[in-house]
Amino acid sequence: MIDLELPAGDERIADRIARRLQGQILAGEIVPGEKLPSQRKLAGSLGVSREAVREAVVVLQNHGLIETYHGGGSFCKNLFDGFFELPMRDQDQNSHNLQCQVMEMREVLEGEAAYFAALRATDNQRQRLTAEYQRMLERGSGETTLKKAKADLTFHMLIAESSHHFIVMSISQVLYNKYFNAMYGVLSKALKKSGNYPPKIGVQHDQIYQAIMDQDAGEARKVAQQHIRYTRDQMLD
Amino acid sequence: MIDLELPAGDERIADRIARRLQGQILAGEIVPGEKLPSQRKLAGSLGVSREAVREAVVVLQNHGLIETYHGGGSFCKNLFDGFFELPMRDQDQNSHNLQCQVMEMREVLEGEAAYFAALRATDNQRQRLTAEYQRMLERGSGETTLKKAKADLTFHMLIAESSHHFIVMSISQVLYNKYFNAMYGVLSKALKKSGNYPPKIGVQHDQIYQAIMDQDAGEARKVAQQHIRYTRDQMLD
């Protein structure tokens, strides 16, 4: 029986197993495509119950490290397989719902961020905003959706920082960090609908940029909200 | 026994349960911080084994939606917890700057909360809102400022819950829990200026209440924002 008592004893056994297997995968002891030992064998060799192993398997599934087939076994996943199909997975009602909620929050949040950024952005932040905006213009097309999404995120995050508003910034960070996938999904949907990056989005980015530069806070809020609302509408059927 | 056969039958039961619970969380049926039914009760009410429920719980844990404690139960997690951590002493809560920012955030946040509450509040929530509103009316004066602040908080939190908007609810909770002192400070200042509880606040509460009851979402947002803006103005010198 293999010992896995190394970590603190107050950790769930399933998590210890999951960590152990994940370590083996990352260390290359288990190669992508390779079949894992059956749950019963793992349970036996580790000296734990099968349920503990099963919960560990669920953890690794959710981490995207393994795939299991009823009657077939569990297999180490190639992390690059399906890497480019990420946006369309999770097309269930829940993720659609979450995407809606994120965009609804962004509408007011980025409105405020733009408002305060117009009022309080420092010269340095104005320069960085200009630089980032130029980069977005130059690259324009010919980029992957993912890169566009990241550029979009950087632009909006810069605005949030420029707002000098602790709470707006904090919420923006959480939203961007935790729900990037949801936002990315929105962008993908919008892209698939209109064929390519809607030119209107470029115009809206320009309006936001100009309003902030002109220190026209009210206008900045208005166009920022319009921008998010437009993106959200693109997503809806 | 509750039916969860809706999705394709080839999906694991645990995933169906996880999706169901996630839906309830996003829809605001389970509020951040709220305790979930015990695994045994869930298993019983859904007509499945406890192991299936346990695996669903593991899924939601990995999604960061719930937290479970040995012997304590599982709780819906507030995803925004811990992100507003900033070295902040208690007296900082009285800083003019922070109070301003809290009220600025509240203005948009409670606007949205009222908007969605008008659209989606359940009958039960309408009743509770009515009851709470009645209590505020009856007690009117003769209370300490602290109690008024708490009643105010309860009223607004009830609206946030009625929004059935996971993100709006989460942010409201964090704001109310973390910055209650700051909000209390605002109210104190307003009180000291005008001598007593401004009657206009009562009128505004009534407007918000009525708009939600009338399911007039746009009006609800407008008057809620006016209410916060008015309170904030009272605070300013």
Next chain:
DNA sequence: CAAGCAAAGTGGTCTGACCGAAAGTGTGGG
């Protein structure tokens, strides 16, 4: 009213079992 203790509630783990799907095995006929 407070402190301490017993009971109930709850998650964590184990055992054993059955089902259906997939994979492996052997046998028969071409």
Next chain:
DNA sequence: CCCACACTTTCGGTCAGACCACTTTGCTTG
């Protein structure tokens, strides 16, 4: 010799019941 078919084994999915450890609750007692 190879292929097709049926049988057996293996495997994951689900269920039932049990026991342990920890937390919460509530009641008793000082």
